[in-house]
Amino acid sequence: MTADTFRIGLAGLGTVGVGVIKILQTHADMIAARAGRKIEVLAISARDQGRDRGVDLSAYEWTENPERMAGDPRLDAVVEVMGGSDGPALSLVETALKARKPVVTANKALIATHGVRLAGLSDQTGTPLKFEAAVAGGIPVIKALRESFAGNRLNAVYGILNGTCNYILTEMRRTGRNFLDVLEEAQAKGYAEADPTFDIDGIDAAHKLSILTALGFGVKPDFPAMKIAGIRHVSAGDIDHAAELGYRIKLLGVARRLDDGKIVQSVEPCLVPEGHPLAAVDDVFNAVFVDGDFMGKEMLVGRGAGEGPTASAVVADLIDLVRGDRGPSFGVPVDDLVTATWAGPADIISGFYLHLNVLDKPGVLAAVSAILRDYNVSVEAMIQRGRNPDQPVSIVLTTHEARQADIDGACAEIAKLPQVTGSPCVMKLIEI
Known part of the structure; x- marks a missing residue:
């Protein structure tokens, strides 16, 4: 040698x-x-x-x-x-x-x-x-966190961390097709694996976010502590409803520090305002936002996977x-990495999107509204389409800021209503 x-x-x-x-x-x-x-x-x-x-x-x-x-x-x-x-x-x-x-x-x-x-x-x-x-x-995000942003105390690291999911959601929005059709196309094009579980269930993005959280906040990676939800349950109807409300649905990995020092760490589909830079990141591209106390917000964008x-x-x-x-x-x-205190449902406050499938019977809206009221959840906007006594119809609500714990409790009660079919689809409204 x-x-x-x-x-x-x-x-x-x-x-x-x-x-x-x-x-x-x-x-x-x-x-x-x-x-x-x-x-x-x-x-x-x-x-x-x-x-x-x-x-x-x-x-x-x-x-x-x-x-x-x-x-x-x-x-x-x-x-x-x-x-x-x-x-x-x-x-x-x-x-x-x-x-x-x-x-x-x-x-x-x-x-x-x-x-x-x-x-x-x-x-x-x-x-x-x-x-x-x-x-x-x-995208040189590891180097950026370890070196370029080292002089900042970070408030948040978040973004689109899985190109497969981003491609599927983009195509669903563009074509109006359902999840399974677009997944099959993504597999044919080589954007999704034969077994796409790690991608579409959010596990791939969660592995990445665990690393970014450790780098961004000086904490020990704790993958088991993370809340993870994939995109299997996102329907073409959800994509359309989000657009009507002025949002696009993206699978986001979010790590942010709350005022009390607790850290939120989650991977889940969220509604992003159409004017937010992340909303314009489509297809197989990834994007990472880094928010620091002196530098402000910076976004890094590029291809997040592939040979090259x-x-x-x-x-x-x-x-x-x-x-x-x-x-x-x-x-x-x-030895300087600390054990994080992770935020729980009682700590997390956000606006939320709720999609309910209900039997079109008198009193269903009143029953849903009463449950939301009892859990201190205030409705911001509502979409109701169609009238069909033989088939479930959609009710879509967005809420003002509420605690995750209250939303979870309300949705559990709403799911028990005899007029409601299936589980409510719940996603956060992201304004960061």
Whole structure:
């Protein structure tokens, strides 16, 4: 190994791993000039050695067990893009850090689940752990939180963190089609996986938000504490009703600090005013707002996934490693991360959107209004369409600011009414 070459082992040859190889092959000289040393892939590892991945891998050594990379003295760093919060990915990263081998990973589930422990190993051994590619693909939001905004006390970090959901909601709005039709199209176009659960149920976005919350507020990642709701229940009717009310529905990850120091952390579909910059972020794009006390609000927008953007973030981390960037993984030493006090339903205040399917019988509106009154919920606007004694009809309400706990209680009571069919659809009105 020559001193002017930085050699890496690459574990995982899916979309991102192949993208890393393409970038390093295509821009070898430019990257060497920017990093100060040539970055070269020496060893690779993946489950299927024989599969054609559309890129020349003949120059690289094949490693059957990726964990062996951690002990290879020829390697200067390990790149983990296998995915999964446990198993081989966790074993490789943990072993590499213990062996003082720097790690670059794109694995959001791994960092959200085991980030504190891995960052602790990084601190103890003085070994960098970098994960820019774990959140929002090519948008440099990790670097921004850790470096550019480091002089600010943050009030909120929020945005669109999943391109699959954003594409589905965008197409539902544009075409009027229902969720399942657009999901099928997204799968055909490669925007959604064959098993789309992690995306459409909000888990992918929640992993990312857990990392952003830790970076933004100096707290330990706590994925299990997060409220998570996906977009399966969002109907074409909800999209239309939101538009009539002046809103667009977006799956948002929101982390914000309340006046009493508690932190709100949730992933759920929300109604965003049409004039808000997030409302204009469509298709597979991601966007992250950062609100700081001195800087105000800044928005970062770009492609949040895919071969090129995510691989670009991995390569950027490698360049930082070569340049000698060895800052703490979460912006502060892991021992300085605090255990957050998370806000509960009694702490969260918002306006809300309620969509009820009801039998068109006399007295249903009066019954719904009485329950809302009893839970201190005031109606701001209402839409009622159609009259059909044989089929349920829609009633859509928006409320003035109310406590989440009161809305939850009211909706539980409304669902028990004999005239109401199914569970009420409830979403927050976001004004931040």
